[in-house]
Amino acid sequence: EAGVVQSPRYKIIEKKQPVAFWCNPISGHNTLYWYLQNLGQGPELLIRYENEEAVDDSQLPKDRFSAERLKGVDSTLKIQPAELGDSAVYLCASSLVVSGMYQETQYFGPGTRLLVL
Amino acid sequence: DQQVKQNSPSLSVQEGRISILNCDYTNSMFDYFLWYKKYPAEGPTFLISISSIKDKNEDGRFTVFLNKSAKHLSLHIVPSQPGDSAVYFCAASASGNNRKLIWGLGTSLAVNP
Numbered sequence: 001e002a003g004v005v006q007s008p009r010y011k012i013i014e015k016k017q018p019v020a021f022w023c024n025p026i027s028g029h030n031t032l033y034w035y036l037q038n039l040g041q042g043p044e045l046l047i048r049y050e051n052e053e054a055v056d057d058s059q060l061p062k063d064r065f066s067a068e069r070l071k072g073v074d075s076t077l078k079i080q081p082a083e084l085g086d087s088a089v090y091l092c093a094s095s096l097v098v099s100g101m102y103q104e105t106q107y108f109g110p111g112t113r114l115l116v117l
Numbered sequence: 118d119q120q121v122k123q124n125s126p127s128l129s130v131q132e133g134r135i136s137i138l139n140c141d142y143t144n145s146m147f148d149y150f151l152w153y154k155k156y157p158a159e160g161p162t163f164l165i166s167i168s169s170i171k172d173k174n175e176d177g178r179f180t181v182f183l184n185k186s187a188k189h190l191s192l193h194i195v196p197s198q199p200g201d202s203a204v205y206f207c208a209a210s211a212s213g214n215n216r217k218l219i220w221g222l223g224t225s226l227a228v229n230p
Contacts, residue, residue: 004160042121042206042220043161056217091160097216104216105151108160 004109012115018080021112025094035091082116120144123221136194140207147209155204197228
């Protein structure tokens with residue numbers, strides 16, 4: 001079974017430029033997450049989707065970050081304009097949440113390493 | 118305030134010996150705990166989990182122990198292998214918190230041949 005796929009793996013851009021990341025979750029997984037991870041830190045949740053609905057975007061900096069999950073499968077995360085402090089690894093994860101099940105395991109993609117110059 | 122704490126930033130063990138990675142938490146509402154392993158330039162890989170209704174879960178060389186009264190869990194790797202060298206993250210979630218995962222800062226394990 002294929003895992004979570006992310007592209008690109010690496011991206012170098014100049015500040016103030018836009019950038020977009022793409023994620024394809026594990027087939028059949030209805031929940032998708034975008035995380036940000038800085039060196040020496042654990043992942044920090046940016047947004048969580050259940051199917052097409054963003055159920056938790058409280059940590060997403062909405063002035064420059066946006067995300068979408070059309071048709072409840074693939075997702076894109078966009079930053080416009082990028083700032084120096086956005087340099088980090090952006091992780092996508094997916095899980096299968098079944099009604100009444102309150103424990104779930106998230107499976108991660110390889111991440112996109114962003115460097116803003 | 119760090120709700121999930123991994124107080125050892127690094128750990129070094131000899132191949133074949135036991136590796137013990139520790140994790141403490143402060144939120145008594147956490148009811149599901151997970152360990153992830155992360156290699157450089159890769160995303161975290163799920164290792165093993167445990168529900169709060171259990172005190173032990175075993176999967177091959179990996180065993181997780183949960184002590185709810187002490188709010189402490191540990192991951193045991195026996196025997197340790199050089200390929201186990203990675204950063205290990207402890208994470209926890211509460212069913213009443215939209216199942217949001219709260220992460221520790223990780224422990225870097227080095228298994229020496």
